[in-house]
Amino acid sequence: MSRKLKLNQDTVRALRLMIVVGVLPTLWVLINTNFYAGMVYLILGGVIVLLILMERLGVV
Amino acid sequence: MGFVGIDRNYKQDAFIGLTAGIGFVVLNKVSAQFVLGLPAIALSVGQLSQFVVTAMAAPAFEETFFRGVLPGTLQSLFHNKTWWLFNIAQATLFALFHYAAYGVGFQTAFVGAFLFGLVAGLITKYTNSILPSILMHSVFNSYLWLMSNVSFGGI
Numbered sequence: 001m002s003r004k005l006k007l008n009q010d011t012v013r014a015l016r017l018m019i020v021v022g023v024l025p026t027l028w029v030l031i032n033t034n035f036y037a038g039m040v041y042l043i044l045g046g047v048i049v050l051l052i053l054m055e056r057l058g059v060v
Numbered sequence: 061m062g063f064v065g066i067d068r069n070y071k072q073d074a075f076i077g078l079t080a081g082i083g084f085v086v087l088n089k090v091s092a093q094f095v096l097g098l099p100a101i102a103l104s105v106g107q108l109s110q111f112v113v114t115a116m117a118a119p120a121f122e123e124t125f126f127r128g129v130l131p132g133t134l135q136s137l138f139h140n141k142t143w144w145l146f147n148i149a150q151a152t153l154f155a156l157f158h159y160a161a162y163g164v165g166f167q168t169a170f171v172g173a174f175l176f177g178l179v180a181g182l183i184t185k186y187t188n189s190i191l192p193s194i195l196m197h198s199v200f201n202s203y204l205w206l207m208s209n210v211s212f213g214g215i
Contacts, residue, residue, distance in 0.1 A: 010065030014128055014190055017066060022120030025112045033109055037099035040161050041113075041121045048121075051129045052063060060136045 005056045015052075018045065063132045067189045077192030080183060081199025084176065088203070095172045096197075097164025098204055107209055114205045119197035126154045126177065127184040127193050143185065151177030176200070 007015075023045055030038040054060045067073070087094045099113050130153065131146045140146075154177035159169035180193035 008065065010067050010189070011063050012065070014065035014124055017194070018120045018124045021116045022124070026117045029109045029112055037113055041117055044121045044125050048125050048129055051133050055063065055132070055136070060133055
């Protein structure tokens with residue numbers, strides 16, 4: 001299972017960038033405020049992770 | 061199938077992305093039709109928060125999803141290798157996302173966002189990286205944010 005879930009370097013770089021410039025700033029803004037767009041992005045981030053996991057597990 | 065990430069040609073990809081972003085700014089100057097809907101954030105949250113979401117978070121999430129993982133998933137689901145069909149599909153979904161999530165007008169979504177999605181998909185395919193499209197999106201959104209938030213004293 002762990003070998004199957006191993007991601008390639010290009011994907012890891014993209015996810016790292018998404019976390020640094022996407023997830024963390026969104027959380028910061030969400031903590032300071034309360035807005036609809038922040039929730040949209042967190043849902044989108046969840047879908048991205050889900051699709052990557054599904055691909056690695058061979059579901060899609 | 062495969063997801064597109066960020067490859068090792070950072071500098072070349074960054075240059076392509078920044079240049080394409082400036083290209084869209086010029087296109088916006090030529091015709092005001094070429095805009096992207098900005099995230100629906102209340103003015104009360106402050107300009108810094110708006111900028112963080114508009115210029116950083118939105119490009120990172122949207123490009124990773126629409127250019128990074130969506131084409132690969134569609135290709136896998138439909139067992140079809142015709143790339144341009146997936147590019148049109150992801151650009152259409154990108155335009156629909158801007159229409160539904162940001163509440164922009166239909167014309168804004170299906171002229172500006174659709175064209176932007178097609179170009180971003182094309183650049184992603186030829187560079188094999190989502191970095192150029194993230195930067196392109198970021199440059200264009202920063203410009204639109206600047207235009208809607210900052211007064212230039214008559215300029």
